[in-house]
Amino acid sequence: MSHTDLNIIAYCCEHCAYAAADLAGGLRMQYPPEIKIVLLPCTGRLDVLAVLHAFEAGADGVLTAG
Amino acid sequence: MIVAEQKSLDEMKTLIGEAHNVLVVGCGTCVTVCFAGGSREAAIVAASLRMATKLDGDAAAVSDVTVQRQCEWEYLDEIAEQIKAADVVLSLGCGIGVQAIAEHFPQTWVVPGLNTSFMGLPTEQGIWAERCAACGDCLLGRTGGICPIARCSKSLLNGPCGGSEDGHCEVNPDIPCAWQLIYDRLSSLGRLDLLLDIQPPKNWKAARDGGPRKIVREDLRLAVEEE
Numbered sequence: 559m560s561h562t563d564l565n566i567i568a569y570c571c572e573h574c575a576y577a578a579a580d581l582a583g584g585l586r587m588q589y590p591p592e593i594k595i596v597l598l599p600c601t602g603r604l605d606v607l608a609v610l611h612a613f614e615a616g617a618d619g620v621l622t623a624g
Numbered sequence: 625m626i627v628a629e630q631k632s633l634d635e636m637k638t639l640i641g642e643a644h645n646v647l648v649v650g651c652g653t654c655v656t657v658c659f660a661g662g663s664r665e666a667a668i669v670a671a672s673l674r675m676a677t678k679l680d681g682d683a684a685a686v687s688d689v690t691v692q693r694q695c696e697w698e699y700l701d702e703i704a705e706q707i708k709a710a711d712v713v714l715s716l717g718c719g720i721g722v723q724a725i726a727e728h729f730p731q732t733w734v735v736p737g738l739n740t741s742f743m744g745l746p747t748e749q750g751i752w753a754e755r756c757a758a759c760g761d762c763l764l765g766r767t768g769g770i771c772p773i774a775r776c777s778k779s780l781l782n783g784p785c786g787g788s789e790d791g792h793c794e795v796n797p798d799i800p801c802a803w804q805l806i807y808d809r810l811s812s813l814g815r816l817d818l819l820l821d822i823q824p825p826k827n828w829k830a831a832r833d834g835g836p837r838k839i840v841r842e843d844l845r846l847a848v849e850e851e
Contacts, residue, residue, distance in 0.1 A: 607664065610671040 564592040564619070567612040571601045571624030593621070600624065625745065626654040626718045627752045628661065628738040633672055639735040640712050643684060646673065647710035648737065649703070649725065650690030651717035658752055661716030661738050663690035669716065669737060694721025697728045707732055743774075760830030760837065766818055768809040773826075775802035781823035 570576035576597050582589065598604060601624030612620050631639075640646050648670045656662030670688035677684040689706055691699040694717035700707070707713055707725065712733045715722040718740040725734045742754040757774040763781075764771055773779045777795040783803030787794025791804040810816050828834070 605664075607667055607671065610668060610675070614671055614675055 564590075565617050566590075566593045566619045566621055567617045568593050568595045568621040568623060569598050569601065569604050569608065570595050570622075572597055572599050573624075575601075575623035598624070625657055625743070626720075626740060627658045627742050627744050627754075628655050628718050628740045630660050630665065630669070630716075631737055631739055633669075633676060636669065636673065636714060636737050637676055637680075639737075640673070640684065640714055642682075643711035643733075644682075645709065645711045646670075646684050646686040646714060647706055647712075648673070648686060648688040648714045648716060649694065649707070649721075650688065651694040651715075651721050652690055652692040653695075655716060655718060655721075655738060656690075658746070661718075661721075663688075666690050666716050669714070673714075694718075695724050697724060700725060700728050704729070758831070759826070759828070760834075761827060763823075763826075766821070766823070767806045768813060768815065768818070770802060770806045770809060772802045772806065775800075775805070781826055 568575075570579060576595065579589070579595055601622055604622055604624075609620050648666045650656070650661050650663050650666030652662060655665075659665065666688040670686045673684060673686045677686070687706070689703050691703060693699050694715065707729050708731070710732070712735060713725055713729075714737045715725055715734055716737045717724070718738065719736065720740075722734055722736045725732065741752075743756040743758065744752050744754040747753050754774050756771060757779070759773045763773070772781060772783060776783055777793050777799060778785060780803065783806070784801050785794075785803075788801040788804055789797075791801050793799035793801050807816075807819070810818055830837075
């Protein structure tokens with residue numbers, strides 16, 4: 559599997575990690591396109607089901623940041 | 625509540641066998657509050673089985689549904705069509721739920737996803753402990769509300785035995801001696817006099833030793849229509 563074949567789902571907290579990614583975007587910083595960010599109101603909301611569904615839908619990895 | 629634990633995913637996979645259309649049925653009562661077989665657990669088991677069977681090369685169509693109580697046929701009627709359409713039903717109810725499905729749907733193959741463990745309560749987050757053995761002849765009124773049948777490893781009626789050591793059971797030091805608990809509680813309540821009554825051998829006929837049990841309440845039964 560090459561680097562660009564990866565499919566990573568990133569569950570990010572609205573108040574920190576998502577805001578940080580937003581700021582990084584505003585600063586024109588780059589991050590790999592393989593990472594798809596999903597906004598959560600709080601990573602405490604992240605349920606094991608959301609992780610399972612990501613893998614079931616074909617994700618190679620799940621990142622949680624908060 | 626009835627306390628149960630999930631079987632391993634491997635055992636569940638073995639139980640569903642080659643079935644292609646699998647219905648995972650959760651229960652919204654006891655096994656929900658002990659985090660073994662509620663709607664959330666049913667969804668997780670269904671997703672896990674979908675992925676596991678896909679990885680094995682023969683993806684099964686696994687869906688999930690949860691009823692309020694698996695142990696009453698009226699609630700099962702709500703999902704009758706889904707049950708009848710399934711090749712196999714994986715019940716995440718207690719053993720009663722599994723049997724309720726089997727009895728109510730004679731043509732349905734139903735297998736258990738849980739191991740039903742005991743009747744008990746949560747003593748702290750994540751820990752459940754046995755409290756009742758359903759002996760059919762409750763004696764908690766003589767023991768200060770602490771059951772020696774369920775909580776004494778030997779179910780002694782006149783304890784403690786010689787294996788009680790510093791309040792712990794000889795069977796396992798993690799088990800508090802039920803008779804020490806009974807003595808301490810009766811002592812603190814000023815009711816040690818109760819221990820002077822030696823209990824005769826218990827009539828176990830009201831427990832499982834009398835065979836499967838049944839309660840008939842004539843005051844609640846529906847009148848049989850006369851022809």
